[in-house]
Amino acid sequence: MGLPQPGLKTHDSFVAVEFDTTFDPSLGDINGNHIGIDANSVISFASVDAVSGGIDLKTGKKITAWIEYRDSVQLMRVWVGYSPKIKPPSPVLVAQIDLSKQLREYMHVGFSASNGQGSAIHLVDSWRFRTYGSLPSLSPIDAVEEGDCFMCPPEDSYNNVSPNDHHEIRIKIGDKELGLGGLAAFLFSIFVILVVFCFFMIRRKRCICSRSNEGQACRDQMNRVPSRLSLSEIRSATMGFHRNRIVGQGASATVYKGSLPSGDAVAVKRFEKANKINCTRNPFATEFGTMVGCLRHKNLVQLQGWCCEGTELLLVYEYLPNGSLDKILHKTGNSSISLLWEQRLNIVLGVGSALSYLHEECERQIIHRDVKTCNIMLDAEFNAKLGDFGLAEVYEHSSDTREATIPAGTMGYLAPEYVYSGVPTEKTDVYSYGVVVLEVASGRRPVDDDGTVLVDWVWVLWEKGKLFEAVDSRLKGKFNDVEMERMLMVGLSCVHPDYEKRPTIKEAVRSLRGETPLPLLPVRKPTVRIRSVLPADSEDVLNFGGDHSPGCDDTPWLTPRSNFN
Template sequence: MHSCLLCAFLIFLLSFLLSSLSIPFYPSNSLSLFGDAQFSNNSITLTQETSCLSSSNSSNGIGRAFYDYPVRFLDISSNVTASFSCKFSFTITSSSPSCPLGDGIAFFITSNSGFFSVSNGYMGLPNEVSDPQDSYIAVEFDTNYDPSLGDINGNHIGIDANTILSLDSVDVTSLGFDLKSGKKMTAWIEYRDSSKKIKVWLGEDYEARPPAPVLESEIDLSKHLKEFMHVGFSASNGRGSAVHVVDQWRFKTSGVAPSTLPVETVQEEECLVCWPGDTGEDDQVSDFRRRDKREVRLALGLGGLALFVIFVLGILCFYYVFVLRRKGMIPGECNEGQSSRFQGSKVPRRLSLSEIRSATRGFNQNKIIGEGASAVVYEGALPSCGTVAVKRFSEVKQKGNLRNPFSNEFGTMAGCLRHKNLVQLQGWCCEKNELVLVYEYMPNGSLDRILHLRTHATKLLTWERRLNIILGVASALVYLHEDCERLIIHRDVKTCNIMLDADLNAKLGDFGLAEVYEHSCRTRDATLPAGTMGYLAPEYVYSGVPTVKTDVYSFGVVVLEVVSGRRPVDDNGVVLADWVWDLWEKGTVGEAVDHKLIGRYNKVEMERVLVVGLSCVHPNSKKRPTVKEAARMMKGEMPLPNLPAKKPTVKIQSVLPKQSEELLRFGHDEVNDTPWATPKTHFSRF
């Protein structure tokens, strides 16, 4: 309790000091940099000098920088869209006389900071947005002429919405500007929702905005803006070479109050992002409040004292919450220190315990829709989200290297995992002894329930829907393994954790066992194997080292389970993977098809999926395909693998420590006969 109060007091003090002293909140650690971007002399250098010959075939010719904290652009309850103003200085300097210039620089607003292009060209922007959940708006300062993109020349400003093809553009050469001159220029960007217009000014004097914009375009951004968006910059060199630099950036919204920390500590009339050395207000922008010089001097005078007090309190809070809790000296309370690490950094909203109780009618037993080893799931209703699934975690005593499922799942999901085939985290609550995660509601429950328990509903699972579910799970795993900014190994892929929406589309959930790594990480730590029998890869059971190939094995079991309608291990102890391997050896693998399909399927397509499923459960992990390869093979985009005539035998030596009895107990009186099998999640009611 004391730790939560201390953190709350610290946040309040930060909020009070920042709002009353008007000190701009924009430390460099609130920026995320990707690709070639780096900090240099209080500026953001987005691209580096390169050889144009090497950059043409490189994936390192881009740089991106975005503000870590999502900005609220849309009030869903009132359907009000924010207006915004942006001002920044930039320079584009040719770095090699023998090479053409780079592509240019773009200011962007995006719903997903992770889906931008990672290859050269297009200023690092996506060619087009294919997923309706993603959206972006960009103002490009283009220095590369590409007729295929509709460019008017190699020195223009354009406005993009969900595609690199500009909606509107202007040649700035005739206005006396050369974007690639190496001179520092200042851009002003303003959008007014009342007039549905976006305006862009360009000048060389940072203090005085020109009277007339260089570009004015009618566009309704409410059709492109989501509730929360990220703001930032992107640049690329393509086949050329240039250094793209941004500094003195300021940004603000009006009309919609921000609602995530630390953004919510800034008053509506104040600058949302002020960085660096930008102490004055814009005389030309009417909604930037003019500050009295004495107030600024007071802020600067007291700023040092305030920062010192904050620094001391921060050290005390860190020691009390993190150090003591990790040593086990603060038992039985919500780990506020850990939750504050994620608070406000991503879209999920913090909810009060009273809101959670109201949504679930006091955790009413009749609202339970699922129960697992560490949590109970309730159906609930929130005014801002509609029907939701409320996952209430029970208190877990941590031993050895076993982690609290809430901390692990929250830490993974708070990383803004946004994908159409992942169950989306809507909010969270960490209050008193309650640990709660709030997810979007899946009206058709789990795949396990429909496949095995709801006999009357199994007829809904036509072959076309089953294949769509398999490909949906594959898409989610490809995102976790390859497309996410960090490598995520799920470790618990099974039908219980695959949820179905109203249209029976698959969404992978339950990240309580997930492991997160940097993509550059070459080795994995050995852990106590966790998961469910029948889904675990043999090498993982014995080594305790999770890899993407252990997820591939679990995915392969899911494929065989969906096709056959059989459980991974049936009541007689028959292992599904072994059973299908036996059919393959006999040349009768087609007999594995679920009889409830009564022959209503494409035989060639079905056998192709079964072969891919078997390749995924190959005992030798090196012989398994990646999930992306498996999906392509099922779609007929790649040739099928050459499977051995019979299930191969692979020798694996256990590396589990002999003295692991205490770890294996994990709150049980007796050691489990199958220590790698955690209690199976079940959804007994729907």
């Protein structure tokens, strides 16, 4: 990028505003379309989703940026807009930074850009730089509360200020993105370099309402913006993170039940310290960035607040009194509840509605990557709510190609092609959904203690014409035969070994509701050949599904490139 290396002397320090269209988790990027402020490092200490501010950096349209610094309040603000003359009323990014010791009589202002492994055109159409002498503050902007971590936005929006009491830089940026690199690709950024270093905050992402038939419910929730909570508030709510308040535990976080002063019960997700988390992915940043921007749906667990102070990273969700579907379905914990047939059908329909929203109705497609009963919560009326977006991937709907990721998730829920390609798609979520459907209908785990795989077991029963033997015996025959047959057949269609033969989530939900005919299933479980990612000297094509020869084992599941639970 042509920037000084970090750790240099004071006179070599810099501050930069970046316009980044490449997502690189190793650099702390929140997504592939964001604006950030850097201090002596290409890793931003404050950043915001550009789309949440109404700007798409990848459209190729001319964009005007205003960057202002006010010495009286040590505040840097960034506005962006498509109009070259009209500055938006509110800044898209605000950060507190003290430049008093770095502002000198002679300084450099410039621009820098990089394509990484992609191909792009960077144009600076025109720019203007102005400075003014130190003037007393005339605006209530002085009363700005300092943030205390890289993920914390300011509490209030800020008013425009007169050009007579600040530094202003005005830039028109023509940004035409022609291609992106992968995870190894470096940032594409246009840097406006001023001088030095310090503090940070990001702006709340604006919610994007669903246009589905749940649209009205979505709009009703839009006014409930997640709020920032102090660490002392959360400690008080959870009795100091007392072990008796733990209601769930995962690989990267522990969930506590809490009670706010308002009397509302909440679920507090406390993430492990950063040094304990795989450095290639930050579950807190992924989940926060996904949830706060657009996820408003009645079948998604709702984010109510967050906190990040010091080394503590916490997300505060609505509390669902009936806990996870896994605990009720498999009688783990103290649950004595037995789900009725009507409740089970309603649960799988609710999860399907949530996934359909993520795949087709959000502004950008979201692949959950970890759909399982542990991540499906139940409210007081046993309505399902999908949660835990720590592994989620976000893509543009127009994206034709996707980079491979390290396969992650839980064995028994993973689509065969995903295990080997590492490429998450809506059809890999469909497979996981199909496993959940079969799990709810049968009451059996995806992989039993004896190693029996649920999907294979149900396929065998289908081949023998004994599909109803898969029904959970705890229902004691109290279910609708037509609906049960429909659920089991839809489940099998979703776990078809060939992803091209699987329905979309929306199609599966319509079938479950009886709005379309039963899916057509093959007489026997098909065999699908998938190219392996094993070393070149090993067998490069593997068989999935169907009968295996006596000498064939299940090693295709044991890919060496995976992070499984």
